[in-house]
Amino acid sequence: MVDKITKETRSKIMASIHSKNTKPEVDLRKALWTRGFRYKIHYGEEKIDIAFPSRKVALFVDGCFWHGCPVHAHKPKSNQAYWLPKLKKNVQRDIATNELLKIEGWIVIRFWEHELDNMDRVIKTVTDVLCIR
Numbered sequence: 001m002v003d004k005i006t007k008e009t010r011s012k013i014m015a016s017i018h019s020k021n022t023k024p025e026v027d028l029r030k031a032l033w034t035r036g037f038r039y040k041i042h043y044g045e046e047k048i049d050i051a052f053p054s055r056k057v058a059l060f061v062d063g064c065f066w067h068g069c070p071v072h073a074h075k076p077k078s079n080q081a082y083w084l085p086k087l088k089k090n091v092q093r094d095i096a097t098n099e100l101l102k103i104e105g106w107i108v109i110r111f112w113e114h115e116l117d118n119m120d121r122v123i124k125t126v127t128d129v130l131c132i133r
C-alpha cells in the first residue's frame with residue numbers, strides 16, 4: 001500500500017497526539033481560571049491536564065479524533081493499518097491512566113473536546129465534583 005502522507009506530515013500529526021496545551025484544554029483552563037478556580041496543569045506522572053491535587057480531582061480534555069469520541073471519531077479511510085493501532089493505543093492509554101489514578105484515590109473526569117461547546121455545563125460538572133470532595 002502506498003503511503004500518501006509525507007514523513008514530515010506524519011511526525012507533525014504524531015506530535016499533536018501527545019501535545020499538551022491543545023486549544024480545548026486551554027479553553028477549559030481559561031474558563032475555570034476566570035471563575036476563580038486554581039489548579040495545576042500537566043500534573044504528576046500521569047500528566048493530568050488540569051489537576052486539583054488537594055482534592056484529588058483530575059480533569060482531562062480529549063480530542064474527538066485522537067481519543068475516539070463516539071460522536072465524531074470516524075475511522076480514517078486511508079492508511080488504516082497505520083492509524084487504527086495508533087488510535088487504539090491512545091484509547092488504551094487513557095483507560096490505563098484512569099485506572100492508575102483511581103487506585104491512587106483520584107476522581108477522574110474526562111471531557112470530550114465537543115462537550116466544551118457547552119462550557120457552563122462542563123463548569124457545573126467540575127463544581128459539583130469539587131463540592132463533594
Ligand SMILES: [Zn+2]
Pocket residue numbers: 064069070071072073112113114115
Ligand atoms: Zn466529539
